[in-house]
Amino acid sequence: MDKTIVIIGAGNVATHLSMALKNAGYPILQVFSRKIDNAFTLASLVEAKAIDKLSDIEREADLYIIAVSDVAIGQVVEAMPEVKGVVAHTAGSVDMDVLNRFARYGVIYPFQTLTKEKELDFRKVPLLIEENGSVARRILLELANAISDHVQKANSAKRKTLHIGAVFSSNFVNHLYAIAYELLKKEGLDFSLLEPLIKETTQKALTMSPIDAQTGPARRGDRAVMERHKELLNSNSFYHEIYSILSESISKMYAD
Amino acid sequence: MDKTIVIIGAGNVATHLSMALKNAGYPILQVFSRKIDNAFTLASLVEAKAIDKLSDIEREADLYIIAVSDVAIGQVVEAMPEVKGVVAHTAGSVDMDVLNRFARYGVIYPFQTLTKEKELDFRKVPLLIEENGSVARRILLELANAISDHVQKANSAKRKTLHIGAVFSSNFVNHLYAIAYELLKKEGLDFSLLEPLIKETTQKALTMSPIDAQTGPARRGDRAVMERHKELLNSNSFYHEIYSILSESISKMYAD
Secondary structure (H helix, E strand, O other): OOOOEEEEOOOHHHHHHHHHHHHOOOOEEEEEOOOHHHHHHHHHHOOOEEEOOHHHOOOOOOEEEEOOOHHHHHHHHHHOOOOOOEEEEOOOOOOHHHHOOOOOEEEEEEOOOOOOOOOOOHHHOOEEEEEOOHHHHHHHHHHHHHHOOOEEEOOHHHHHHHHHHHHHHHHHHHHHHHHHHHHHHHOOOOHHHHHHHHHHHHHHHHHHOHHHHOOOHHHHOOHHHHHHHHHHOOOOHHHHHHHHHHHHHHHHHHHO | OOOOEEEEOOOHHHHHHHHHHHHOOOOEEEEEOOOHHHHHHHHHHOOOEEEOOHHHOOOOOOEEEEOOOHHHHHHHHHHOOOOOOEEEEOOOOOOHHHHOOOOOEEEEEEOOOOOOOOOOOHHHOOEEEEEOOHHHHHHHHHHHHHHOOOEEEOOHHHHHHHHHHHHHHHHHHHHHHHHHHHHHHHOOOOHHHHHHHHHHHHHHHHHHOHHHHOOOHHHHOOHHHHHHHHHHOOOOHHHHHHHHHHHHHHHHHHHO
């Protein structure tokens, strides 16, 4: 019989994971969110029941996926009833052992930037798996392989390093794009002007290594440009400080 | 008769520009660099004469391209002999008027990250042009269109904003990749693990706008994760500070 699943959370990760599982033929029994409206939104997409009390959780599911913010994982674990199925969280920086009040548990960490409104091919999303034993391993690997072509094992230490790498190379990179977007918009310039540059930067870093690919005023030690840029950024203390610290960090990396 | 060109500088921009011009059939007469070895390296690629004294510059060329660091442009301008041809610099953040001791002058700014060792299709490099009159306009547009399909006019103010946007979305982005590279390397993890994430991040920012595409702990306000990450970065004060300021800047952007 098909494995049955309960999803705890209704955010970006919960949405993409439950839709991928549903599309692979696994019934989603329930979607939990503290905000019942959010639970309804996702539940209706995956034909599940929406709940907003953890005590209402179905006890007989095969897998419980906790896809909530890291700080909420502990609260969910405490409030959940006893269950026999496998309990897994989806967080990059949380030890698997936070789940050790359950008998069978693990982690299924999608190593990708996921936004509800943005579709993507989930088969290409790397899934990093950790588990506490053979039952959890069997269930997690079966489901992970059913939805992704890039399943690999990663213990908690490795996962944490990858998560922090992801913050720098995805979350922070996107924020720098957002700053460029705002700076151009203020002068009536379209962000799309940066498209060839952004694409080449990414491609260069992936083919040459980012250490060798570095260019720009800080790399050249061009203090005159850097001073002028900082003057232009004087009206925004965050942008000014980000410019300074990143330039100094580049200088330091290549001074050694 | 074909326009003749003198290249002042032998760095990344000088190399890509002179090779593109040479390939388009324009003779490069001379390559100047203060370091004669660098002049020789580029000169041999484009069949030009290497020189290391500005007083040796050929007086009858049609175009003189000054592709040196911003701080050196003023020194080059002062030391150059009188010439009748068009003099153009290639800098994003330097006013065109730095060249006003010449009769005909302008700017040809390649809006792309260029590294000597990395080939790229120069026809796709946007070239931003500014000039002080019809002769400079005619020469610069002819040569720019001969080597790129993306030639457009941009005055000094517009060019400066684009340059600072480029520093954030290319130079600084690459540095964040370099930091992720170092962090992963220390744990024996390969940078290529980040490839799907890096590609999706770029594609999302370009299709959705980076403002809407933001994800991650700072966007979610997940203080527990951020504190743990900062602890992991304690051994490198630059990485720690970069993590803090970028996280705060994200929080601020979405708090408004």
